[in-house]
Amino acid sequence: QVQLVESGGGLVQAGGSLRLSCAASATIFSINVMGWYRQAPGKQREKVATITSTGTTNVVDFAKGRFTISGDNAKNTVYLQMNSLQPEDTAVYYCYVRGGIYPFWGRGTQVTVSS
Numbered sequence: 001q002v003q004l005v006e007s008g009g010g011l012v013q014a015g016g017s018l019r020l021s022c023a024a025s026a027t028i029f030s031i032n033v034m035g036w037y038r039q040a041p042g043k044q045r046e047k048v049a050t051i052t053s054t055g056t057t058n059v060v061d062f063a064k065g066r067f068t069i070s071g072d073n074a075k076n077t078v079y080l081q082m083n084s085l086q087p088e089d090t091a092v093y094y095c096y097v098r099g100g101i102y103p104f105w106g107r108g109t110q111v112t113v114s115s
Helices: none
Strands: 004-007 010-013 018-024 031-039 046-052 057-059 067-072 077-082 091-099 102-105 109-114
Touching: 004 091, 018 031, 018 091, 018 109, 031 067, 031 077, 046 067, 046 077, 057 067, 077 091
Parallel strands: 010 109
Antiparallel strands: 004 018, 018 077, 031 046, 031 091, 046 057, 067 077, 091 102, 091 109
């Protein structure tokens, strides 16, 4: 069964914006962290940003000032607003959720930034 549903990826020109969304199904219990990772071709998956159920956020350096993570606990949904996108942001973006001690991953959504 589908646990995480991602949306919002696509093609955008450099300097543009995209907003990613990820909704977690109600079958995932005790969600304490939600977030986003990304993987560019030929590179390892890397963290982008996370948010805890109490609202504490962690945004990695390359995303600070450009990306904003937010969440809606009532909807089990996490968002990633990405502004000032650059070609180096091109990657598959994966939703991550931790329910209790268990990690869950989305299938990924492609973000392509053209120069």
